Amino acid sequence: MPNDDRPIPVIIDCDTGVDDALALLFAVRHPGLDLRAVTCVAGNTDVDGVVLNTLTVLEQAGAPEVPVARGADRPLIEFSRSARHVHGEDGMGDLGLxxxxxxxxDVDAVTLLRREILASPRPVTLIPTAPLTNIALLLRTHPEVTRNIERIVFMGGAVACGNATPVAEFNVWHDPEAAAILLTAGVPITMYGLDVFQRVVVPGTDVRRLRENPEPGTRLAGELLAHRPSAPDITTDPEAGGIGDAGAVCAVVDPGGITTRLLPVEVSLAPGPTRGQTLVDRRPRPGESELHTGTREQALVDVALDVDVERFAKLYLSTVERA
Structure with missing residues (x-):
């Protein structure tokens, strides 16, 4: 956490889903964060379902009256494509809450984002854990907000393999144009992509303990982790659960828990099998293409390449068990 002991003002833009819910539970309960607003966008489920799920999580967590606003119901250009096969029919594990x-x-997401960013007495950290449609609309409609944005830490993209396609991660694939706009924001950006997203796993013994806790928010974290499968290559602990999007919020609280490199990043917008891919240039020097054109045009992004798994798992547990 930064040396300043004051809570970090944050706004989460989400498509609540299971792991967005895990992220909200963490943000509400960590004393180092001041959750100023939550904005909702279509993604894991339809936007009205996202709003309902978000309000449900905040209520179960005993959160203060954080404003929640409905945002875009589809990407900038394409139609919406949900991930209910992962998150359940209601988008949040079908827990029957x-x-x-x-x-x-009573305002839309872009209006709420602008209002809360500009009203904050300190620069805000934006944490999008969803397709980036709301953020793109904000940046294009109200570019003046960037003067009071400290950093954008987004869950999205991948250096190596994708999940929506072999090369594209879901949030960026869902609205590639919006992701491309985000990269032009002109503020510091951290990309918390699949390369670290899939690695932070809470052991099954801890998941069971959370599920048995009588406090509603803590118990909900356990139920969500039980629904959320661990990383694909982990078979030794089948009851373990990945924290997913919550890792991006952990990275705001504890940036030392991830290893990043400032690298050029661009989004593939062309139709075809690479659409939505985040092209991360890890070469130590320009190649022939740049030598002939004389420029590298990609945005520079702090890309998360490694994560201290045990450190973030402990941070997550110690926070959500805080009643």
Whole structure:
């Protein structure tokens, strides 16, 4: 955590899903974070389902009255494609949670983002854990917000393999144009991609302990982790659960838990099998293409290449068990 002891003002833009819910539970309970707003976008499920799931999680967690706003119901250009096969029909593990009493804000997501960013007495850290449609619309409609954004830490992209396609990660693949706009934001950006996303796993013994906790928010974390499969190559502990998107929020609290390199990144926008791929240039020097054109045009992004798995798993557990 930065040396400044004051909580970091953050806004989460999500498509609540299982692991977005895990991220919200962490953000609400960590004393080093000041969650100023949550904005919702279509992705894991439809946007109205995302709003409902977000309000449900905040209520189960006993969160303060954080404003929640409905955002884009589809990508900038293409149609929406959900991930219910991963997150359940309701987008949140089909846990049958009671309907929330909370209601969303009476403004749209872009309006709420602009209002909360500009009203914050300190620069805000944006944490998108979803397709980047809302963030792209904000940056194009209200570019003045960048003067009060400290950093954008987004869950998306991949250096190596994708999950939506062999090379594209779901959030970027869902709205590649929006991701390309994000990279032009003109503020520091950290990419928390699949390369680290899939690695942070809570052991099965801890998942069982959370599920048995009588406190609703802690128990919900356990139920979500039980639904969330661990990384594909982990077979020794089948009850373990990956924290997924919550790792991006952990990286805001504890940036030393990830290893990053400032690298050129661009998004493939062409139709075909590479659409939505994040092209991360790890070459030590320019190649023939740049030598002939005289420029590297990609945005420079702090790309997460490694993560301290045990450190983040412990951080996550110690936080969500905080009633």
């Amino acid at each position: 009671p309907a929330p009493r909370r209601r969303p804000a």
